[in-house]
Amino acid sequence: MRLRINGAAHEVEAPVGQTLAETLRGALGFTGTKVACGEGHCGACTVLIDGVPQLSCITLVHTVEDHEVTTIEGLRDHPLVDAFVRCDALQCGFCTPGQIVSASALVEANPEPTVDEIRHAMAGNLCRCGTYPRIEEAIQTWRG
Amino acid sequence: MPLRHLPPHRGGDPDLARLIKTEKEVEGRYTETWIIVEEDALDQWPEGPGAVVGRPARKVDGYERARGEARYTADVLLPGMLQTAVLRSPHARCRVRRIDLARASEAPGVRGVIGPGEIEWLTGEPNYEGEPVAAVAADTSAQARSAVELIEVEWEELEPLLDPEEAVRRRSFIGDVKRYERGDFERGLAEADVVVEAEYRTQTVLHNSMETHQAVCEWRGEGLDVYVSTQNIWGVRDDVAEAFDLPPDKVRVVCEYMGGGFGAKNGAGHFTYIAAELARRAGRPVRCALTRREENLVSGNRNATIQRVVAGARSDGTLTALGGEYWCSIGWEGWLPSTAGPLQMLYSCENVRTTEYPAKLNLPPMSAFRAPGFTEGAWSLECLIDKLAAALGLDPLELRRRNYADADTMDGRPYSSKNLMECYRRAEPHWNRRHEVRARSDETWKRGVGMASQTWYGGGGPPSYAWVRLGSDGRVNVVTAMQDIGTGTRTAMAQIAAEELGLAVERVEVQVGDSSRGPFATMSAGSSTLPSMGPAVRAAAADAARQLLEIAAQRFDREERVLSLQGGQIVSSDGGSWPIEEITGMLEDGQILGKGARGPNPAGMRVLTFGVQVAEVAVDVETGEVVVERVYAIHDVGRIVNPLGARSQVEGGIVQALGHTFSEARLDDPRSGTILTRTLDAYKVPTIADVPEIECEFIDVPDAHLTNLGSKGLGEPPIIPTAAAIANAIRDATGAEVTSLPISREEILRALAEARERAKDRVAAGST
Numbered sequence: 005m006r007l008r009i010n011g012a013a014h015e016v017e018a019p020v021g022q023t024l025a026e027t028l029r030g031a032l033g034f035t036g037t038k039v040a041c042g043e044g045h046c047g048a049c050t051v052l053i054d055g056v057p058q059l060s061c062i063t064l065v066h067t068v069e070d071h072e073v074t075t076i077e078g079l080r081d082h083p084l085v086d087a088f089v090r091c092d093a094l095q096c097g098f099c100t101p102g103q104i105v106s107a108s109a110l111v112e113a114n115p116e117p118t119v120d121e122i123r124h125a126m127a128g129n130l131c132r133c134g135t136y137p138r139i140e141e142a143i144q145t146w147r148g
Numbered sequence: 149m150p151l152r153h154l155p156p157h158r159g160g161d162p163d164l165a166r167l168i169k170t171e172k173e174v175e176g177r178y179t180e181t182w183i184i185v186e187e188d189a190l191d192q193w194p195e196g197p198g199a200v201v202g203r204p205a206r207k208v209d210g211y212e213r214a215r216g217e218a219r220y221t222a223d224v225l226l227p228g229m230l231q232t233a234v235l236r237s238p239h240a241r242c243r244v245r246r247i248d249l250a251r252a253s254e255a256p257g258v259r260g261v262i263g264p265g266e267i268e269w270l271t272g273e274p275n276y277e278g279e280p281v282a283a284v285a286a287d288t289s290a291q292a293r294s295a296v297e298l299i300e301v302e303w304e305e306l307e308p309l310l311d312p313e314e315a316v317r318r319r320s321f322i323g324d325v326k327r328y329e330r331g332d333f334e335r336g337l338a339e340a341d342v343v344v345e346a347e348y349r350t351q352t353v354l355h356n357s358m359e360t361h362q363a364v365c366e367w368r369g370e371g372l373d374v375y376v377s378t379q380n381i382w383g384v385r386d387d388v389a390e391a392f393d394l395p396p397d398k399v400r401v402v403c404e405y406m407g408g409g410f411g412a413k414n415g416a417g418h419f420t421y422i423a424a425e426l427a428r429r430a431g432r433p434v435r436c437a438l439t440r441r442e443e444n445l446v447s448g449n450r451n452a453t454i455q456r457v458v459a460g461a462r463s464d465g466t467l468t469a470l471g472g473e474y475w476c477s478i479g480w481e482g483w484l485p486s487t488a489g490p491l492q493m494l495y496s497c498e499n500v501r502t503t504e505y506p507a508k509l510n511l512p513p514m515s516a517f518r519a520p521g522f523t524e525g526a527w528s529l530e531c532l533i534d535k536l537a538a539a540l541g542l543d544p545l546e547l548r549r550r551n552y553a554d555a556d557t558m559d560g561r562p563y564s565s566k567n568l569m570e571c572y573r574r575a576e577p578h579w580n581r582r583h584e585v586r587a588r589s590d591e592t593w594k595r596g597v598g599m600a601s602q603t604w605y606g607g608g609g610p611p612s613y614a615w616v617r618l619g620s621d622g623r624v625n626v627v628t629a630m631q632d633i634g635t636g637t638r639t640a641m642a643q644i645a646a647e648e649l650g651l652a653v654e655r656v657e658v659q660v661g662d663s664s665r666g667p668f669a670t671m672s673a674g675s676s677t678l679p680s681m682g683p684a685v686r687a688a689a690a691d692a693a694r695q696l697l698e699i700a701a702q703r704f705d706r707e708e709r710v711l712s713l714q715g716g717q718i719v720s721s722d723g724g725s726w727p728i729e730e731i732t733g734m735l736e737d738g739q740i741l742g743k744g745a746r747g748p749n750p751a752g753m754r755v756l757t758f759g760v761q762v763a764e765v766a767v768d769v770e771t772g773e774v775v776v777e778r779v780y781a782i783h784d785v786g787r788i789v790n791p792l793g794a795r796s797q798v799e800g801g802i803v804q805a806l807g808h809t810f811s812e813a814r815l816d817d818p819r820s821g822t823i824l825t826r827t828l829d830a831y832k833v834p835t836i837a838d839v840p841e842i843e844c845e846f847i848d849v850p851d852a853h854l855t856n857l858g859s860k861g862l863g864e865p866p867i868i869p870t871a872a873a874i875a876n877a878i879r880d881a882t883g884a885e886v887t888s889l890p891i892s893r894e895e896i897l898r899a900l901a902e903a904r905e906r907a908k909d910r911v912a913a914g915s916t
Contacts, residue, residue, distance in 0.1 A: 021290075035223040036216020038407070040358040041440040045828035048358060076216040089210035092792045095800060096634025097213025098222075098358035098407030104214060123837040130828065132358050132408050133634055134803025136836040138796060 005069055009034065010078030018065045025049045025060035028075060036076035036101045040130075047129035050102040051075050057109045076101035079108055084146050093142040095133035103129045107143050117143065170748040172609050173755075175411075175516050175674045176486045183610045186745040190690055190856040193647070195787075195849060199715070201647040202848075204792035208639045208658060209405070209632065218405040221377040224364045226433040230259050232426060233292035234419075234436070235282040235299050236445070237274030240308035240510040240821025244272040244281060248300040252284055255298050257291035259430040260284070263299075267425045268391070269418035275480040276512045277822055278445030280418050285426040285434050308510035308821040312454060312475040315507035322478045326504040328492060330558075336469030336499025340460025343469075344535045348457065348528035349888040352477070352814035353450035353807070354443075354825075355517055356833055359407025361447045362437035363420040365427040371398040372427075376420055379409040379633050380671035381663045387416040388424060397664070403631045404661040410804075411516030412448040413633075414673050441826040448515025449814060452477040453487055455528040459536045465550040467497040472528070474504040481513035485521030490529045490868075493756070494603050496553040510821050516673060518804065519864035522604050523871075527889065530600035530872030534879060544876065545572060545579050548601060556754035564750050565851035567784040568601065568758040574845060575599060578762040578780040582880060585764050589881065592770050595777075598876025599762045600869035606785060606861035607755030607854060608679030609746070613667035616645055616688040616742040618696060622716070622729040624649060624656045626685055630669030630677065631661050635863055636793035637677050641685045643789055644857070648689035649696075650713030651728075667743075675757065675861025678789065680746050683855035687744025695740050700731050750853040757865045759783035761802070763873040767881045769900055772893030776806065776840040776874055785860040787850040794862055798844040801866025807834045809871040813890050883907070 007014045009032070018027045025042075028034040028051070037060055040048035044062040051060045052074035079085070084104050087093070094100040103126065110117055110125040117125065122143050131139065172181045197203050212218040249261045263282040264272035270280050282299055286292040309315055337343060363376040372394065378384050381401040389396040406413070423436035438447060453476050460469040474487045486492075488502035517523075537544040549572055555562055582597035589595045614628040626645045632638045642656040649656075659666065670680040693713055700718045701708040710721040717725040732740070749755055764778040781798050788794045811832040815824040825831040844866075850858025875886050883906075884899035 029223075030225075033225075034216075035219070035225075038216070038220075038222065038358070040360070040407075041828050043440065043827060045440075046358070080215045080217075085211065085214045088214045089206050092207065092210075092636075092796045094207065094210060094213055094634075095636070095796060096358065096406065096408040097209075097218060098220065098634075100214050101216040127835045127837045130358070130833055130835060132356055132410075132804070132833060133796075134800035134834065134839075135796060136803060136834075136839045137799050137842055139836060140839075 024063040027065040048102040087142040087146040091142040093138035229433040230285040231289040232436040233296040241306040243304040245302040251298040252295040255295040257287035312507035320508045322506045329501045331499035333501035341463040343460040345458035355412040357408030360438040360443040365423040366433035400664040444826040450517035451514035469499045479511040479513040487521040487525040490525040495551040534876040564753040564853040567847045571760040594881040596881025600872035602759045602868040606675035606757040608676035612680045612746040614684040614688040616692040618740040620735040629666035645689040675864045684746040688742045692742030761873045765877040772896035781844040784847040787858040798866040805870030
């Protein structure tokens with residue numbers, strides 16, 4: 005099947021029933037997308053599908069064939085990356101790519117989100133290290 | 149490095165230059181051990197920020213992690229790697245009557261199957277739900293999972309033992325019942341003007357690190373490479389070497405980046421042995437990774453407790469007796485963490501008696517979880533102290549001050565440093581807000597302020613080693629085989645080396661996470677990483693600096709003692725200065741190599757950390773909803789190396805504590821012992837929407853007796869006092885005494901009803 009990821013076309017063989025996260029991390033080697041729960045509860049695997057945050061661990065790969073997929077690899081130069089590092093908004097970093105992907109959709113739609121809007125948009129991305137206060141600050145100051 | 153005779157006050161023996169006996173502490177468990185001392189003793193840096201140390205530093209590996217470039221164990225993909233699935237016991241206690249692996253072995257893609265007894269970690273007599281019974285390796289995960297379904301097994305279900313008090317009656321223990329007494333507890337109670345007692349309970353809490361427990365094993369020649377998500381690469385090396393009868397250095401353990409551990413990843417674990425054995429049989433690399441559901445069954449937990457505690461005091465508040473009985477639900481394996489520790493150690497009290505029962509039950513094994521024992525024990529103790537303050541009519545902060553311990557309560561040793569009184573002083577303005585906070589209450593929302601204090605270990609210790617490599621470009625490489633579990637270890641080590649070498653932190657790389665590519669380093673547990681490793685890194689950097697200056701002295705024709713390193717320059721006290729590249733550049737591809745070791749802890753002293761937290765809450769007395777509005781934290785952990793990372797540790801500890809305070813609880817079926825909360829929708833960890841305003845402060849005074857750095861560990865202290873501070877704030881707001889974690893709405897409403905009954909009784913008593 006054909007996938008469009010971060011603006012580039014990829015040909016990949018994927019068995020029916022495979023998730024987008026499995027294809028990304030396996031055959032395509034986009035390991036920046038993490039899988040922490042595998043059942044849509046934690047947000048670590050978040051990618052953008054046509055600009056909308058989606059959970060790649062519960063998205064079947066064959067459903068995104070004609071859509072634009074954006075992973076953390078496509079956001080490596082996003083100002084949010086700097087903001088997360090500057091504000092110490094990561095500890096172990098396993099949830100961080102998913103956090104940044106979710107936050108990128110938020111600031112795209114709403115460049116100056118309030119604390120409540122940040123909390124609403126980011127409540128699906130768990131961080132077990134508890135960096136939430138820093139994440140809030142990173143998103144509030146994402147433009148530097 | 150020259151060998152040194154350590155002075156006696158640092159644990160040295162004038163007759164033994166290198167070998168000394170010292171106390172080693174991990175997670176509050178002390179052992180006496182011989183260590184080789186290679187410390188080149190250095191004076192501590194002066195108090196306050198240096199050029200780099202003591203100033204905020206961004207994570208040196210922040211970009212790798214944030215951009216998804218960091219390679220975690222979960223990302224390791226080796227050519228020909230097989231995947232596994234594990235057959236686990238569906239019952240809390242059972243016997244495998246019959247098992248047939250044949251159909252699984254013949255299933256598509258299957259490359260190996262192992263069953264009960266084929267390795268020690270697969271059993272035919274499981275004693276908790278989820279205990280591994282058999283495992284399959286196959287080309288894909290889906291094939292491995294399908295093959296596990298084809299294992300034919302007949303289970304004989306047996307009666308499980310699930311109740312900790314019943315376990316104590318039957319004397320089903322893990323290890324010994326721990327009894328402690330000092331003074332005369334009964335006499336202390338008799339001397340008390342006021343005695344309070346209460347039963348407090350804590351729940352089973354699950355770590356839920358974002359990266360589940362997992363390993364990839366590959367046999368290469370006579371050796372075994374183990375890629376594993378671990379806090380303890382050397383421990384994994386030793387355990388795997390012993391299991392497979394290999395010389396330890398034939399086992400290479402790699403953990404470059406890891407996705408959280410919180411104490412649950414201190415050993416190899418069944419998944420590593422399963423992967424290694426299946427890899428040996430298949431002749432291919434094998435991954436064994438727990439799913440989230442398996443993670444919440446068998447990867448460890450903070451064990452549940454029942455704590456019956458009593459305190460007696462004279463009317464002036466002087467404690468005359470403290471006592472506690474602790475029922476700890478350890479599970480089928482594990483160890484007894486010191487739940488009585490806070491009660492024994494936090495306050496000066498002559499008469500103390502505690503009994504801790506390590507109940508062996510048909511439940512999954514506990515493991516260390518961020519300040520194991522002390523988090524649970526501080527909850528009961530600090531709630532009890534507030535109950536005592538209420539009974540005495542004393543201010544809770546004043547009561548704590550009146551029972552301040554000036555020397556170690558267990559054996560009278562001096563503390564290497566203790567600034568808890570200063571923590572209380574700085575907490576006072578926040579504590580004094582309670583009148584104003586209470587005044588903001590209305591009919592339904594009652595507001596209040598509570599506090600709790602904390603002690604914990606965190607002194608670290610030897611042995612730990614580091615190397616520093618200074619290249620011709622004037623860049624530095626710190627090499628040590630430790631692991632950075634996300635606490636910012638690489639960054640702190642880079643800062644320490646940069647400070648010693650007078651360089652910017654950007655000029656330092658830190659290589660960790662590979663047992664074959666660096667010297668031994670401590671495990672990342674027990675708040676010991678910074679206090680153990682930091683001094684070794686500083687010593688290694690100092691060794692490199694000394695060599696650099698030795699060469700510079702010759703090159704620039706100066707005496708070595710007039711030269712120092714500052715701002716990337718070699719600076720002479722006569723005013724001359726030269727970029728360090730003028731010396732390092734002469735090396736071409738050669739390098740200056742420094743090595744450093746962690747010296748012993750100060751002999752005859754107790755090294756502990758301290759802190760205070762103050763919480764402000766609002767309680768809806770109609771629905772039982774609690775909103776934590778603010779937590780103020782002040783911690784005393786010696787010198788702060790990275791204020792930015794330190795703040796993150798405190799915030800993270802408090803956020804995790806909010807989880808066990810309000811929402812997290814593993815639920816077990818009380819009859820079958822089946823675990824009911826395995827997913828992250830059933831087991832509720834805090835989200836960004838649950839976080840209050842958190843303000844934190846550090847005493848930031850180096851411990852003058854502890855190492856060349858004066859720093860203690862900070863990973864664990866912040867999680868310890870939060871739950872009690874919140875419970876005490878709820879009491880302040882409403883009079884309700886909550887006694888069980890998590891503080892559910894039911895618990896609040898029960899405690900509110902009880903408080904109303906007490907108030908009615910008081911009114912009735914007053915009217916007669």
